[in-house]
Amino acid sequence: MRIVIPVFDGFTALDAIGPYEVLNGLPKAEVVFAATRPGPVRPDSGTPALLAEAALADVDSCDILLVPGGPGARRRVDDEPLLDQIRRLHDLAQWTTSVCTGSLLLGAAGLLKGLQATTHWSAVELLESYGATYTPQRTVFQGRIVTAAGVSSGIDMALALVERIADRTHAEALQLLIEYDPQPPFDAGSPAKAPQAAKDLLAAWRL
């Protein structure tokens, strides 16, 4: 079960590492972080650099494609060589998944036309510009394409995917392993729930 995670400068680290920590527990999992060229790739905040071990073009098999988002994803929606690799890996894969604005890369690659999909709450219009219909759920399954909402939702998506690939007990065992019994101290994780003051503060940060 080879899981291929394309990375690029400006990706959001938790988009990749959240579901990685779960999918990595699939039977015979092998995770490949791949970039345009092998070598260090920097996430949105600049640190920590992560070493991509393979060039995307050299990845010759892929069971699960997992595309993370982040400011770097938004900047790459016209990067045709990257989109070509996403299309090629999608053709090889059993499952094509995205987290957060990784969905914009799936959209730009033409993979979401006519489908329901989700993304970070701040990217709904962009997502729909690629012919998808935004669905405000944490995880949206459409055939073998699975999109997750913003950043942390990749963990929920990965657990749901493990149930489909292995079984529910396997997914529950991995949930227990990462002690995923979330108890956020506040209830501000979606635009519908967050207080206006928190939204205003985010807006002031220009996000």
Added chain:
Amino acid sequence: MRIVIPVFDGFTALDAIGPYEVLNGLPKAEVVFAATRPGPVRPDSGTPALLAEAALADVDSCDILLVPGGPGARRRVDDEPLLDQIRRLHDLAQWTTSVCTGSLLLGAAGLLKGLQATTHWSAVELLESYGATYTPQRTVFQGRIVTAAGVSSGIDMALALVERIADRTHAEALQLLIEYDPQPPFDAGSPAKAPQAAKDLLAAWRL
């Protein structure tokens, strides 16, 4: 606000990256991943290597110390040079925090004697061997020492810490930014909740 994250081969990536994604949003945050020597460090599954930018011994200021866990943490409880660095950084820090079995390193460094603390559910006896009293909560504050339970709990801990350091609105804005509105598809995230079959499967994996 300098956040220092010691890393070592065999750390669990999500232990570090979950709270990193939140703490990174503190005002003037600067995150430093540091290891015994600068260079690539491999998490428990072997990939992706992450580049530590500094040697721990060269880190001369620290506001938040964040110690991740993982099999590599369990293996380092007798690593006196690492424990010395943890003690030194703790003396510099305003807040000393751990995620998962990172608490065993705090314990081995002598920082948890007589305190309440938490850790991964599988490491309770080890934690208590260092003079701490296990408290089955996601996050345990004891003065300026904060321990979080297994792996994913670092996200909850980091949000609670941001409230103390900045304020609640700042923490809520970061929760919204990472769309942390968790909806796990199962309710198996703690030993009290997980079905026996999931526990048996984990035991069969020898975890």
